[in-house]
Amino acid sequence: xxxxxxxxxxxxxxxxxxxxxxxxxxxxxxxxxxxxxxxxxxxxxxxxxxxxxxxxxxxxxxxxxxxxxxxxxxxxxxxxxxxxxxxxxxxxxxxxxxxxxxxxxxxxxxxxxxxxxxxxxxxxxxxxxxxxxxxxxxxxxxxxxxxxxxxxxxxxxxxxxxxxxxxxxxxxxxxxxxxxxxxxxxxxxxxxxxxxxxxxxxxxxxxxxxxxxxxxxxxxxxxxxxxxxxxxxxxxxxxxxxxxxxxxxxxxxxxxxxxxxxxxxxxxxxxxxxxxxxxxxxxxxxxxxxxxxxxxxxxxxxxxxxxxxxxxxxxxxxxxxxxxxxxxxxxxxxxxxxxxxxxxxxxxxxxxxxxxxxxxxxxxxxxxxxxxxxxxxx
Numbered sequence: 183x184x185x186x187x188x189x190x191x192x193x194x195x196x197x198x199x200x201x202x203x204x205x206x207x208x209x210x211x212x213x214x215x216x217x218x219x220x221x222x223x224x225x226x227x228x229x230x231x232x233x234x235x236x237x238x239x240x241x242x243x244x245x246x247x248x249x250x251x252x253x254x255x256x257x258x259x260x261x262x263x264x265x266x267x268x269x270x271x272x273x274x275x276x277x278x279x280x281x282x283x284x285x286x287x288x289x290x291x292x293x294x295x296x297x298x299x300x301x302x303x304x305x306x307x308x309x310x311x312x313x314x315x316x317x318x319x320x321x322x323x324x325x326x327x328x329x330x331x332x333x334x335x336x337x338x339x340x341x342x343x344x345x346x347x348x349x350x351x352x353x354x355x356x357x358x359x360x361x362x363x364x365x366x367x368x369x370x371x372x373x374x375x376x377x378x379x380x381x382x383x384x385x386x387x388x389x390x391x392x393x394x395x396x397x398x399x400x401x402x403x404x405x406x407x408x409x410x411x412x413x414x415x416x417x418x419x420x421x422x423x424x425x426x427x428x429x430x431x432x433x434x435x436x437x438x439x440x441x442x443x444x445x446x447x448x449x450x451x452x453x454x455x456x457x458x459x460x461x462x463x464x465x466x467x468x469x470x471x472x473x474x475x476x477x478x479x480x481x482x483x484x485x486x487x488x489x490x491x492x493x494x495x496x497x498x499x500x501x502x503x504x505x506x507x508x509x510x511x512x513x514x515x516x517x518x519x520x521x522x523x524x525x526x527x528x529x530x531x532x533x534x535x536x537x538x539x540x541x542x543x544x545x546x547x548x549x550x551x552x553x554x555x556x557x558x559x560x
Contacts, residue, residue, distance in 0.1 A: 227276060227341075227371065234372040236262070243322050243364040256326070259368055260333035267335070272373040275330065275340045279323030280367070281315045282360035283347040312346060318364075320344035326366045381405070394479050396558065398444030407442070407485060423447075442486065442558035454554045456514065461498075463509035465517060473514060476556060477521035487559040490514045492532040495548035500534060508532030514554050 238259045242249045248256065267273055323342045331337045347363065378387045383395045383405050390405035400408040420429040427447030429435065434448035442450045454476060456469040465473060480488060492507035492514075511530035519525050540547035 227274075227369075231374060232371050233271075233374045236266075236370045236372070238262075238368045238370070240365040240367055241326060242362065243366070244361070246321070248325065256329055257333070260330055260335060263330070263335055263370055264333070266370065266372065267339075272376070273339055274371045274373065275335070276367075276369045276371070277323045277326050277330070277340055277342050278367045278369075279319035279321070279326075279342075279344040280349055280363055280365050281319045281322075281347050282363035283315075315346035316344060319346045322364070322366050326368065330368075392483060392485075394482050396442070396450045398446075399442065399450060400445065442560060450558045454514070454556055456510075456554045458510055458552065461506065463506065463513045465513055470517070473517045474521055477518050477523050480518070480523045480527065485560070487527045487529075488518075489557040489559060490518075490528060490530045491555045491557065492530070493537055493551060493553050493555065494535050495551045496535045496538070496542045497548065504532055504534035506532075507534045510554060 239255060241252050241256055241259075244250075263273065263275060320342075323344045327337070327340050327342050330340060375387075379385065379390070380387055381390070381393055381395045382397055383390070383399070383401045385401060385403065385405035387393065389403075392401070392404065392406035395401055395405060395407065402408050421427065421432070422429050423432070423435055427443060427445075432447035434443070434446065444450055454469075454472050456472060457466045458464065458469075459466065480486060490511045492509070492511035494503040494507050496503070498506075508531070511532050515525075515528045515530040518528055535542075535551070538547075538551045539553070540550035542548050542551060
């Protein structure tokens with residue numbers, strides 16, 4: 183009766199302790215000769231800086247199979263990992279197999295006597311050599327990896343390691359104690375966000391409160407546009423057009439008031455490169471996604487207003503081209519409003535053939551001149 187009670191008591195104790203059991207700790211040293219993963223070095227888990235580390239309760243093996251009472255726990259582990267990954271977190275999952283301590287110490291297993299009593303002693307002696315121990319722990323770990331992959335977890339984020347009996351979980355003086363060391367430990371490491379600067383303004387995405395800032399715009403430490411106030415000092419600095427760039431550095435003097443300018447004092451202008459049918463102001467289906475993308479930019483950056491300017495080539499009369507450019511600019515304004523941009527933030531104008539950017543002598547030049555420009559304003 184006493185023996186029957188030992189194992190449940192030990193299991194109960196281990197389950198409570200395993201909540202706090204570290205997978206990698208000060209006494210742990212990675213088995214550097216193991217190729218646990220093609221892309222991950224074991225020491226990353228010792229020295230890496232992680233957003234969070236979640237160690238799950240152990241998965242205990244009974245013989246060669248996962249104990250039936252731990253199959254439900256394995257499903258919980260799978261669901262937890264999948265839920266974390268679905269939130270966009272970057273993760274790694276270690277799966278480490280363990281067994282009880284090998285017995286291939288010559289002082290313990292060596293019984294050289296040919297006496298009948300010695301043979302009987304060898305029959306009843308518990309034996310587990312190091313090679314078998316390592317293979318057994320590998321089998322445990324690979325079974326759990328297969329279960330995770332079958333459950334929908336990307337195999338590429340899993341890292342398998344098998345340690346044989348190098349990390350005893352319980353005293354091996356009893357059968358129950360040895361059995362409790364036959365286990366797999368699963369740990370999920372949530373990696374810190376990647377350091378990206380998507381809009382190239384010098385402020386990482388994780389700190390950028392104004393994403394999608396146009397290139398060349400001066401920003402503060404939070405990635406938002408700096409509104410340059412006039413500099414007051416004993417030295418007179420001329421800024422004739424009031425764009426925040428001194429005349430001595432301003433490569434675009436006479437910038438219209440309230441224009442958003444780059445470091446050279448030139449207006450930030452985006453060429454939407456929209457295509458229209460000949461003599462038509464209707465935006466083509468191929469071009470409409472560009473309008474949607476620009477509308478998204480404006481919605482994410484409510485500090486900006488925009489002036490939509492239509493242009494044509496020189497084919498046709500001056501008056502016809504002027505009307506066509508105005509109609510095309512109005513079409514873009516209407517489309518932006520339809521996509522959720524406030525009408526009060528948008529103005530439209532047409533310049534006809536007055537501002538070519540390429541030689542109208544050639545077809546390629548005329549195509550470049552037929553364009554829609556968007557000037558950002560405060």
